[in-house]
Amino acid sequence: MITIRNKIRLFFSSDKKLYKSLKNSLGFYPSNINLYKQAFRHRSVCSDKTQSNNERLEFLGDAVLSAVIAHYLFMRFPFKDEGFLTKMRSKIVSRTQLNQLAKKLGITNFIKTNGDNNLLNSSINGDAFEALIGAIYIDKGFKTANDFILNTVLLPHLDVDKIEQTETDFKSKLIEWAQKKKTPFEFRVKEEIGTGISKQFIVELLIDSEVKSLGQHYSKKRAEQIAAEAAMALLPQ
Amino acid sequence: MITIRNKIRLFFSSDKKLYKSLKNSLGFYPSNINLYKQAFRHRSVCSDKTQSNNERLEFLGDAVLSAVIAHYLFMRFPFKDEGFLTKMRSKIVSRTQLNQLAKKLGITNFIKTNGDNNLLNSSINGDAFEALIGAIYIDKGFKTANDFILNTVLLPHLDVDKIEQTETDFKSKLIEWAQKKKTPFEFRVKEEIGTGISKQFIVELLIDSEVKSLGQHYSKKRAEQIAAEAAMALLPQ
Numbered sequence: 001m002i003t004i005r006n007k008i009r010l011f012f013s014s015d016k017k018l019y020k021s022l023k024n025s026l027g028f029y030p031s032n033i034n035l036y037k038q039a040f041r042h043r044s045v046c047s048d049k050t051q052s053n054n055e056r057l058e059f060l061g062d063a064v065l066s067a068v069i070a071h072y073l074f075m076r077f078p079f080k081d082e083g084f085l086t087k088m089r090s091k092i093v094s095r096t097q098l099n100q101l102a103k104k105l106g107i108t109n110f111i112k113t114n115g116d117n118n119l120l121n122s123s124i125n126g127d128a129f130e131a132l133i134g135a136i137y138i139d140k141g142f143k144t145a146n147d148f149i150l151n152t153v154l155l156p157h158l159d160v161d162k163i164e165q166t167e168t169d170f171k172s173k174l175i176e177w178a179q180k181k182k183t184p185f186e187f188r189v190k191e192e193i194g195t196g197i198s199k200q201f202i203v204e205l206l207i208d209s210e211v212k213s214l215g216q217h218y219s220k221k222r223a224e225q226i227a228a229e230a231a232m233a234l235l236p237q
Numbered sequence: 238m239i240t241i242r243n244k245i246r247l248f249f250s251s252d253k254k255l256y257k258s259l260k261n262s263l264g265f266y267p268s269n270i271n272l273y274k275q276a277f278r279h280r281s282v283c284s285d286k287t288q289s290n291n292e293r294l295e296f297l298g299d300a301v302l303s304a305v306i307a308h309y310l311f312m313r314f315p316f317k318d319e320g321f322l323t324k325m326r327s328k329i330v331s332r333t334q335l336n337q338l339a340k341k342l343g344i345t346n347f348i349k350t351n352g353d354n355n356l357l358n359s360s361i362n363g364d365a366f367e368a369l370i371g372a373i374y375i376d377k378g379f380k381t382a383n384d385f386i387l388n389t390v391l392l393p394h395l396d397v398d399k400i401e402q403t404e405t406d407f408k409s410k411l412i413e414w415a416q417k418k419k420t421p422f423e424f425r426v427k428e429e430i431g432t433g434i435s436k437q438f439i440v441e442l443l444i445d446s447e448v449k450s451l452g453q454h455y456s457k458k459r460a461e462q463i464a465a466e467a468a469m470a471l472l473p474q
Contacts, residue, residue: 056317059322069300070300081293082295193448193449205320211430213432214439214453
């Protein structure tokens with residue numbers, strides 16, 4: 001609910017348009033509009049030190065988002081183990097997913113960058129989305145941030161059942177990539193370190209007979225996924 | 238505050254001792270004692286599927302702890318960038334730190350394991366501490382979990398200024414370890430992958446001429462730290 005005081009402030013504010021747009025996207029009026037402006041300010045437009053970019057808020061928003069999604073998954077999947085919960089959460093908060101969510105929520109227009117085209121394919125939208133969550137948390141507290149994430153973002157825009165069924169599967173992505181580029185690849189267990197319960201696999205991923213990345217984990221499959229994910233970040237698309 | 242109903246329940250409960258000990262450690266009485274029992278139940282004592290171990294609660298507690306510490310650092314260091322905040326947080330929630338906190342809070346006696354000596358040097362205490370935070374969050378909500386982390390854990394038991402000044406420095410810890418055990422070690426850049434902005438170093442850590450762990454990062458120093466941290470988790474103390 002917007003108070004009379006805020007209404008008056010809003011009426012005289014030069015940020016009237018931003019207030020209204022944010023109300024449409026978020027479902028509530030901001031109290032401290034400057035936090036939201038900061039959330040949308042990419043570091044490329046902060047050459048001097050007088051203006052803050054959105055990276056601190058992104059750090060906070062990322063943590064709040066993780067906690068809220070963790071709780072949601074904990075309650076929604078009471079019989080699944082923490083491996084499943086961890087995997088589900090990384091799917092939900094992946095850069096690709098967050099970039100898409102930013103678009104669905106219509107917040108991409110608010111983001112200020114220096115317009116550099118190299119930035120276009122990056123994670124600017126997803127980062128700003130996380131920063132927005134940080135701003136909401138500071139501005140309105142945990143409950144509002146929690147409700148925003150669940151009721152405005154997750155439930156209307158994410159199909160958790162569908163996400164559950166699709167593999168995050170960087171290995172699949174790697175296979176697709178390799179087929180497209182007609183490039184051979186191979187996972188190789190380079191080493192097993194430790195014994196018993198603390199035994200870990202170090203897996204190396206060779207692309208065109210050259211080591212591209214490594215993955216280390218208690219599970220060999222997970223180590224392969226880690227290596228595939230690391231490689232996907234490096235490979236020309 | 239403990240309600241009359243809870244008092245009666247407590248009086249007849251076989252968990253009377255645990256209730257009282259938890260009150261001493263946490264500063265409040267649990268509502269649902271089973272959550273706390275689960276938080277202290279290591280997977281080594283859950284051979285059958287009828288009892289749940291603490292790993293789901295650890296997943297949740299880890300996320301809540303991260304968010305609360307992120308917020309605390311965000312407010313405490315208003316002029317520090319997100320790199321600093323991230324680094325500070327990993328120092329605060331490092332396994333070593335969490336294991337110590339579990340001891341300081343006196344919760345290690347509550348933890349149930351199968352008594353396997355191989356487990357003694359692991360992160361069981363820190364994991365149970367995170368699971369406890371998960372239990373508090375489910376049992377009492379975000380505010381209580383937040384207040385517990387800040388007022389019962391962080392402020393009395395952690396010297397944030399001191400943590401700020403000390404390097405997380407797993408390399409220093411490794412050096413200490415190597416001196417104590419009179420064991421030679423060496424970091425070796427195994428490979429550089431990618432070019433330009435996405436160039437990463439793969440560093441291997443050899444202990445007694447044997448590869449013990451690997452680290453991969455854009456910064457060589459950070460890759461060495463990652464390798465040192467991974468090795469420290471594996472080495473006999």
